[in-house]
Amino acid sequence: xxxxxxxxxxxxxxxxxxxxxxxxxxxxxxxxxxxxxxxxxxxxxxxxxxxxxxxxxxxxxxxxxxxxxxxxxxxxxxxxxxxxxxxxxxxxxxxxxxxxxxxxxxxxxxxxxxxxxxxxxxxxxxxxxxxxxxxxxxxxxxxxx
Numbered sequence: 001x002x003x004x005x006x007x008x009x010x011x012x013x014x015x016x017x018x019x020x021x022x023x024x025x026x027x028x029x030x031x032x033x034x035x036x037x038x039x040x041x042x043x044x045x046x047x048x049x050x051x052x053x054x055x056x057x058x059x060x061x062x063x064x065x066x067x068x069x070x071x072x073x074x075x076x077x078x079x080x081x082x083x084x085x086x087x088x089x090x091x092x093x094x095x096x097x098x099x100x101x102x103x104x105x106x107x108x109x110x111x112x113x114x115x116x117x118x119x120x121x122x123x124x125x126x127x128x129x130x131x132x133x134x135x136x137x138x139x140x141x142x143x144x145x
Contacts, residue, residue: 007090014092016055017046017130018063019079021099025141026115029124030066033110042114042124044095044133055094063101066109071101080136084129091129097140119143 005012020028029042047062049055056073063069076096084091107113116124118137126134 008085010085010088010090012092013048013089014055015046015048016059016062017044017082017093017095017133018059018076019044019095019097019133019137020063020067020069020101020105021097021141022115024115026117027121027137027141028067028105029114029116029121029126030107031112031114032127033112038127040125041127041130043127043130046093056096059096059098063098066107066111067103067105067113068108069101069103069105071098075100079140080133082129082133086128093129095133095136117141117143 028045030045031042032039045063045066046059047066049058053061056076059076060071060073063071076098079095079097081095082091082093105113118134118141121134121137
């Protein structure tokens with residue numbers, strides 16, 4: 001995808017996100033820190049692709065950089081995606097699930113982290129692109145499973 005790609009006159013931004021799931025079936029979310037766009041909202045960890053990266057490679061790198069969590073491309077399973085028009089760009093965001101990782105998630109970029117049961121995710125304000133992804137996670141991880 002070229003940097004100049006547009007959708008409906010907006011720049012197209014491709015980012016990847018991960019529903020990191022622990023042994024208790026909880027999902028990790030992080031709060032966007034002060035000073036960033038959408039500060040104070042909770043999101044699934046991830047980020048932008050670097051030139052030449054696949055979405056999976058970018059996610060492995062982002063999880064290591066942001067959280068100190070190590071995983072492999074083979075441990076990422078695509079679940080769904082978000083397509084959302086913000087005022088100045090259109091976001092396309094594949095969401096992957098990862099259950100196999102090593103290390104303890106540690107905030108490395110000033111963000112707060114929480115492990116949340118999928119049914120509790122709606123209790124946290126999320127960016128418009130992230131919120132619709134919750135239903136997919138509650139279907140994947142039913143209460144009491």
